Amino acid sequence: MYRIGLGAPSALRRPLLLVRDVVRVLGFYGGRQSRQYMRFVRECESRPGHLREKIAELDAKVAAGGPLSYYVMPSAGAKEGMFQQVNALVYIHLVMALLQGRVPVVDMQSEKNQYLAADKVGRENSWEYFFEQPYGIGLGSIPSRADVVHGHFRTHWGVWRGDPARAFGMRDETRSDLYMLCERFVRPNTTTARTIDEHRHALFSPGDTVLGVVIRETDYALQMEHHSPADGQIDYTAQIQGALRRHGCNSIFVATESRKVFDSVSAAFPGIARTNPREFYDRYYQDREDGRALVLADVRHDRENDEYLRGLEYVTTVFLLAGCDVLLGTRSGAFTAAQYLNGGAYRHVSTWA
Template sequence: MNAFLDKMRFWIPAHAPAWAVKASFAVWIAYKNLTMPQQKKSFGPLNQDKTFYVIRLYPPASGFLADYNYVLGYMKNAYDHGWIPVVDMQNYQTLYNEDSPIHGTTNVWEYFFEQPLDPATGKRYTLEEVYQSKNVILSNGSDQFCNYTGDADPEVLKWQHEMYLRVPFKKELTDYIEKMRASIQIPADMDLIGAPIRGSDLGKRFYGHAIQTTTEETIELLKTRVEAWSHEDRKVGIFVNSEEQTAIDLVRERFTHVYCTNSVRFVNNESDKVNRVADLYNKISKYENILQYLTNIYLLSQCDSLFGTMNNGYYTAIIWNGGKFSHLETIDKGTYN
């Protein structure tokens, strides 16, 4: 996609009237389906008794956890058909591909996650092997197999958690998460309320996306939750995550036990000049940006309770938690129109 079209697909939902957004979405989906339909291919003689399903997203795809949740849906589709999924973010590039290999790979998926598991053999296949195999299906580049930022449907969350378990974190991500968790130094007798506060792109009008609570709204609501969700024998703290440093600072001013990572964040209204959180990679590399992002979302998923407004990060934390939150409360302010 050229730079102009990439810019327009973010400008239109932020500025155009609803009818124009709907029309442009319809045209865009039709164009993607026409130019990247599902296809059957034969690339070589290997694995003649297996069918592989190459998961590809229409370049340059979308925000990282939107991409991730698309992949979970494609994985379920593959398993439901008896196919073996493999994710290709190398030949079908995303917003997050680096110019040089990361951990020996140019496949963005493999920067952070293992390839999906073949339950029949316990094996994970490489792109190199798949592209030498006899039976290969290239996915449609834009299918959405569930509304992953709508209501947190228990049955949908169940299979999404199962898909998550089949694509575990790479060792480098796991090690980084553990390093960040240790640096926060959370007391053993402390229960945490996870409080994501989304600013930057989702703090502005973006058609169809959930309207986010402001920092002040979140703080006022948190006051009652800290009291209601406390236990007699345990302290209650807040793990706050935001790409806006101002939000972190305000929560720290209002509460005693506040924890966060030392991730790079927007300061001094920098996010007013960007369209998406991905533009943090102007401050750090794209890889480091997503490494920090995934770490914060995982730490949210491990809190005792979670409280916030729907977006891909918040929803992914719910998937990764697997239904273990003592309290889960989603604030619904409606969607932008």
Template sequence: MEKKYLIWGTGNIAKLFLSTHINEFFFRNEIVAFADNDIKKKGKLFFDKKIILPYEIEEYTFDVILICCSAEKSIIRQIREQLKFQGMVLTMKDILIAMYSFYHDELRIYDKKIVVVGNPNNRETNLSRVYIFKEAEYVEINQVEKLKSMEYDYVLCTWPSEYWHISSDKRYEIVERKLIEKIVEAGGVDRKLVLTFSVTGIYWSVDKRYSLGEENPRQVFLLIKPGVGTVGLGGVILQVIPNIVYAKRNRMIPVIDMESFKNSYVAQDRIGKESGWEKFFKQPGQWHVRDIQRSKNIVESMVKRPNITIDEEDLNKYLEAQPILKKEVDEYCNTYFIGSRRILGVLVRGSDYVIMKPYAHCIQPDIGDMLRVVREKFESGGYDLIYLCTEEEAVVNLFNEEFGKKVFYYPSKRVECAVKGYLSESSMYREQNLYRVGADYWITLNALSKCNALVAGDCSGTQVAILLNQSRYEDIYVFKLGRYGIDDIVSEGKGEFSEASKT
């Protein structure tokens, strides 16, 4: 597998892909240089390697050109027709498939005993993500010396975004490298046996085909597994709907599985006994997981399919709420969102986003900027009320102080303030029914979609509310601040106001 790579592309796509995989894939392979068509980048460094112009690639010795940008087809034409390069050219998808094959077929890591090294605040969530391994134990990062006396096949370090504090340099791959060094030095682990958390993402990035028996030989089922780990209902929906569309286009039957693993809506002791999807929504194809357990043709998917754009029609066609939940939504919305009152909807995502700054997630605005924009929009748009959607009680208090009786919100349980660790491990989740958590969130998103306009941070809930609204908002203001760990804003420790998107 060890090869020399010339990487084509030095934008955010390349930055995200390489930050995620450089300490895993490129620990076993070598990057010789980066190529880019932008003459202004010539001679600069990217991931500590030189950026060259395309015509300079003939001066380098390498095995593969890896394209790390969105314009893959046009770049391939340029490589073949203009540069006359006839060697191997791969895309990021090709690399993910090759990596999955290497880990699954050659190393067989998913059949091995793994020790997960992670943040004690996120123990349960991190363990829920590694159900793909045959056996897993957990060791806190400040106790890695225990590894010297433990038996394992590989050691897996969790997301570096849990450890921004260990380095003044907030580059994801540098923080990850420091974690690996600590595991090797303090834990006495061979570097070749240290895996990064990207190997879990690789597993989820590739469709897996297999057979469970001889039943239903004429049907092909796309078994969709969304919501691994801490993903909330908004993120689940944005993953499920494109997969349903993909299944329909390829004559497969979509079946959504949120029961065979722990997720935000199924506790560890309820695995296999209830479905985190069917608590809220119906199966789109009328087939259930239990119906296909001996089927001949299964395609297991955790892929997000970013190339499939979903619209309001897809949401209405494939997302049907269970009768009880639909009744709750209708009763609330018909009570508070009828008549001539003009309502400005506001979504503030705080808690774990603000504290943890999860890698590659959208940066959330500073609360001062949010209040300022809401005030401007409220006054200039002539709105009567503000509907607030947030999981944080401290945010509710700030809006009450600023707007008084003009602000209202759904009476769900909230965390007191920004929490350490993931929201799904907070008391809000532990101390109440998981159906209630998801149902309250779905009700608030539907209510948000009934407003006349929207001001929001960029997150899954915002995207779902816009889809549910079906293009009826008269004004949309979404803070576009980049992504944690990719854009420079993260190094300042808080969001920075920038131009928002307006549609």
């Protein structure tokens, strides 16, 4: 089923995708992959260096230029955020691919996602708008008769449980593997990397000690399973003040989707609160009341190429967050991703008390 949504004629794509999704819903494929994944995690824990050895073996196979096998990671879904995709890649799908000796390939092309315009489904891969493919091999480079395994997105899903390594049962000795996977395989493309670098230099001076703060409002008031308590219920100003004092930070980077929240932090900490230029999502409340939005993915900005720009703004925000010295805030995809993108270099990490 590798060619679903890619080489398959458009008339066939929809029914084939439906068949695949029915199989996934029934849980047969996902359950088998979940058991396989946990077996692989135990291998990593019991055999230090095993994952790195498998990567070295795959590197050699790719360099040799012979036949390869592939592992295709599916899109997180039409309304899921980019860092659900990234988190699942690092925690689950890279482990699944690499321990099987398969080249990982991210597919955000075959199905609609919030970073891909409807008329580009099946034609462009929105992962590649922002990131390099793990081995530089995209969907179009996979031979039609290649040995391909398709990942199941929610295989052993549990990325929202606080500490990134422990979220998947990984002990401290496995944590460095996560940092390595992230550094090696989650690589911004040239345009994204340049944007991140430009914003970093515009926002911070070399001597700054920065407190990164994640404040989610809007759809987090819905209290979904993986969400922290809505930040509107928290005195985050007092907690930011305490973190500044304890950790000697002289600057605050605010990662929030709400202009109201950013203005509030700026008023409380004049001259030291900063964020990167982007569209905010305060219109979510009115869109929700009008029946146009349930989650942030439903909100549309009145600008050309909104799907791409919302992704670029989000990716840039999280990479800037990962470059801070201390991390505080809402448990979320961005908060989790920032921890392993940071490589374990934060002085301190905590969610709201």
